[in-house]
Amino acid sequence: MFGTSGVRGRVGEEVTADLALDIGRALATDGAETVVLGRDARDSGRTLSRALSAGVTECGADVIDVGVQPTPTVARSVVREGADAGVVVTASHNPAPDNGIKLWAADGRAFGDEANARIAEIVREETFELAAWDALGEHRQLEGARSHHEQALRESVAIPADLSVVVDLGNGVARVTADALHAAGCDVETLNAQRDGRFPGRPSEPTAANCETACEVVDATGADLGVVHDGDADRLMAIDERGRFVAGDALLALFARREAETGDRVAVPVDTSLLVADALAEVGADVTYTPVGDAYVAAETTTPDVVFGGEPSGAWIWPTQIRCPDGPLAACTLAALVGAEGSLAAMVDDLPEYPIRRESVQTDAKSAIIERVADLATAEYDDVSTLDGIRVETDAGWFLVRASGTESLVRITAEARDERDAEELFETARELIERASETV
Structure with a gap:
């Protein structure tokens, strides 16, 4: 459900009012008593925000709505209001047909993997703790955030x-x-x-x-x-x-x-x-x-x-x-x-110029390809990191193959201090992806 930047996808397909409602329910069920809510300028955000607020209040928590605001304005409002969590309904830099939901912790940083996993599990298992009729949360507008x-x-x-x-x-x-x-x-x-x-x-x-x-x-x-x-x-x-x-x-x-x-x-x-x-x-x-x-x-x-x-x-x-x-x-x-x-x-x-190549490969099997590239790289190179994707260090430079957290893409990055080395490293990375794709 959650990628590296929260939930994102096409409105009416991956991102729906039902999903927003359930994420709101899950936030309150997870223990948030006060939630700051904001959204970007997408028209779909109006519907999604209302649904999310309904979910939060249905489970007994309060919503502080700052309206259409920058994401950092919402995050700052979480801290200033002493809220337990924040939500921004946004797809950030994604195209107009998309929207998304990103969650923020009490200290103004994005939810990490563990917190996102808790919310996802509550949504998946539908273990919502709905409030009694006389214990529903409140929704109020907050002016002046910007x-x-x-x-x-x-x-x-x-x-x-x-x-x-x-x-x-x-x-x-x-x-x-x-x-x-x-x-x-x-x-x-x-x-x-x-x-x-x-x-x-x-x-x-x-x-x-x-x-x-x-x-x-x-x-x-x-x-x-x-x-x-x-x-x-x-x-x-x-x-x-x-x-x-x-x-x-x-x-x-x-x-x-x-x-x-x-x-x-x-x-x-x-x-x-x-x-x-x-x-x-x-x-x-x-x-x-x-x-x-x-x-x-x-x-x-x-x-x-x-x-x-x-x-x-x-x-x-x-x-x-x-x-x-x-x-x-x-x-x-x-x-x-x-x-x-x-x-x-x-x-x-005044900064030195290092040749760097970045490119993306479209694929619907990014996870399987990354696993296979990891196997190939580990067998063929000595200095391999799998912190995020596969980063290979060589005497000439480095290359990285990783799956996009928000799109159906595998991204390639290659860099060296020499143009020819950078190009060779890039071609090596692309070849690894091609070899991996043949067996997926």
């Missing part, structure tokens, strides 16, 4: 007042970013600012291909910086002043180097570039690898010497603020970094 988020951003980050910033909201719910930057004195120009869960301006995922218009606007207007969000604003990607989309690994290296000092560690997933480890080595810090998924990164940030966590896909976690990926916080922090250093392009150009 303003609290904006205030926290301005209090935690020294946003420079003389920057010009293009903010591409992607028709999502990230208005808090534009508001915080504008209130700090920045010259803000927005793109795709009309909230619309159909995402008519561009696909929701903030990739280089999807953000070409934003890149052109940054270049044409002479802005100092461009920032782009996905549909629920848990992700943040960047565009430098030359109109170049900044690779996620490079942005992760810049954030990590800003936050870490000697002896610190930064939590990153197993598909992260060598670039990040090398950037941290310059300041006497190190990486610690996790499975792919912000819940795993967030869990690692509970270790005292882990000062930051991030994923190249655009999820950034500052554990002293909130253990939910906070795209608006990342946008404001990046603005502060550009204000201090003067040029995002210069910072990016």
